[in-house]
Amino acid sequence: MPFTAIFLLLGLVSSANSTFTLRSPNPMRFMKEPPKLVNSYVYETHYIDVLLDHFSFADGRTFKLKYLISAKFHEPHGPVLFYTGNEGSIETFAENTGFMWEHAEELKAALVFAEHRFYGSSLPFGNETFKDVEHFGYMTAEQALADFASLIEYLQLTNENFTNAPIIALGGSYGGILAAWFRNKYPNLVAGAIAASAPVWMFPNMSSCGEFNRIVTDTFVKSGSEECRQVIATVWNSIQEVSKGPAGLQFLYRTFTLCKPLVTVQPLIDYLVDFVGLLAMVDYPYEASFVGEFPAEPVKYFCRSLNALSSADQPVDVVLRTASAVRSVTNYTKQQKCIMIDDDLPGLDVKAWDIQIAAVDALFKPFFNFTNQHAYSNGDLDPWSGFGVQRQEDVPQCHVIRIPNGAHHLDLRASNPLDPADVIDARKQELDFIKTWIREWKAT
């Protein structure tokens, strides 16, 4: 039973057309640039030496792991909100986790954002890190969790203010899985965990493969319209039709303003499938620059650009309007000259993630107990929610928070006047859980 099977998800909304190659959604391909720092939160950047292999003592090699810290409001032995970093530079997650910044003062908490090994600048072998398996072979979730444990032990050893501090793990997406695992594996160090939009069941035999696409489709109907869904369903065949004509690939290259000419049509289709999935994932009610620059309500925005189309249109017309609609989003900030659709020049972090996913069969053990002091939140708009914990009855000892109008870990972002009421309520619940766990920790 190969573990990779689950990642071969059917290209989303393309389910009407079975000719497309089965492949894994990879919205991270859009995160090629360092984040634009919009919030300018103030933190210090530090590095600690951690073991390359925490699970043998035959190998004493260490490397420098980055973490960010803000202790402005920290009272001695007061709480620590600890972000368990995921697949990217930790600054990205610090910038986009306003929830932690907004409650530091009230909780008298320190904030710590820990980078995940093999991402950002926590590269064990510098430029050689991805050279071969002997270098990147230490990039596993369990090693990353042990890094986080080492960091906490280091902070408690070197700074008296951290002694006996109740530590709350927080994370979104893959970082949310890590937050839940972290509380589970190191209950002596971690008082509780907020796992936002964490696809903890995205593993073989744990979820239906079609969930991702089903939710993307639902989100397009809900945030866009049924007509929008119908139009998009015609896009895939239209592109294939057009590609077969004379100079078809050249036409697609120019129409979509791609950075490089097309050799086959498949990379364009793969790109658009990921793009549509990404829009659902980041369907925030306001402008955001988390995994790219997007307008408010990007699904509605995209559908509006498509709305002149009808499903009876000719393939060429469909392609022209689709390209125009895509560009209206991708070039929303007028900064992008062309669309880079392939992985010829992926960012380092995209490469790392691809390697990590490929290794999942061998190393990732995605099973854990769902115990107390865990809260799982999921937004219904977010296609990843199909692999998340959504039903209270599945995990009677945990807290489950559903956010009907929420996109991918919207609840961890900074509050915004455009936030839907249900995300405001989710944040309130999460804050209450955190306060309870802090009290419980202090009482023991």
Added chain:
Amino acid sequence: MPFTAIFLLLGLVSSANSTFTLRSPNPMRFMKEPPKLVNSYVYETHYIDVLLDHFSFADGRTFKLKYLISAKFHEPHGPVLFYTGNEGSIETFAENTGFMWEHAEELKAALVFAEHRFYGSSLPFGNETFKDVEHFGYMTAEQALADFASLIEYLQLTNENFTNAPIIALGGSYGGILAAWFRNKYPNLVAGAIAASAPVWMFPNMSSCGEFNRIVTDTFVKSGSEECRQVIATVWNSIQEVSKGPAGLQFLYRTFTLCKPLVTVQPLIDYLVDFVGLLAMVDYPYEASFVGEFPAEPVKYFCRSLNALSSADQPVDVVLRTASAVRSVTNYTKQQKCIMIDDDLPGLDVKAWDIQIAAVDALFKPFFNFTNQHAYSNGDLDPWSGFGVQRQEDVPQCHVIRIPNGAHHLDLRASNPLDPADVIDARKQELDFIKTWIREWKAT
């Protein structure tokens, strides 16, 4: 906070004399020989290749891990009772875990006994295994658990009878810790865990250091007598007194029939402290040859040999009677010519255990959640119970079984006409838990 601190337990019943060196109890020093096969259970011996380092994919080296299997009563997809081997040859534990053998037929279960890496014949580098840290650096509890997981996955892959089989982990002592950890870490593979006499809290800040000695003392009062306790309390000073006289060490050497002359008195005292602790630990109601050959009720037996002594006796008399009493136990089978008190020639497994204990600071993360499908049993006679789970209110989701008249994992041993009623009841409870967990596993 050095993790090793907890192992520096005060020499037991020597608490009255603070001049003794603080050290760790090491009853395993008595287990130098392969076990005498008394039960002659029938099993097959196999080996599988497992990864040396399960937590990186940079290192592809493997070694052969031994396991024993008995599938005589196994029905297809029926339960598997899986012994999580501890610090010694797995045959020892197979021979001394009659509980599993006695219920195989009723449960229609297969029995699997998995050896712990770096013990028995599961030596990753053969004769070179303990050469240096680059060889023995992979001897950790987490790696051993991953070995067990690999073994289960292998069995399920190669033998259809193991598909979807409910697997119950069982272990005693350190193996009991592993059984509990195993269910905790791999809930997808393990349906429940019986952790017998598992000192899960024998780690810094988790238990009182004096517990071991306190319970040894209690057991000597309970199984021996208050007089016996008082006499033993005079032994330590008497030996020191005698050692200071002319030819005192020579006298002690001859009186105790040691294999090697003494250079200082401390090794003899250390040996006797461990010896007294061991008697409490193996205070079984019948003859047993688990970690040495012992008469039935060894504490009572030893105390009876001491009973002519009074605490008013001269040191030389105390030494003579003590030596006689010790020899009456150690040479109970008349096979032992002399007493080996030091670690000059320890068995390989003793060496491995010493290394593993020394590494605990760096690698062993002794914390886990106490969730359901776990049962913890402890015998009140057993000094290790001071580090075990004894109170239901500490672990509301687990099952706690106390055995007032039980020694070290007596409940896992084969039934015997001399078993106290409370151990019979404990085994019945454990069997009921196992049946419940099997039902629950099949229902999901």
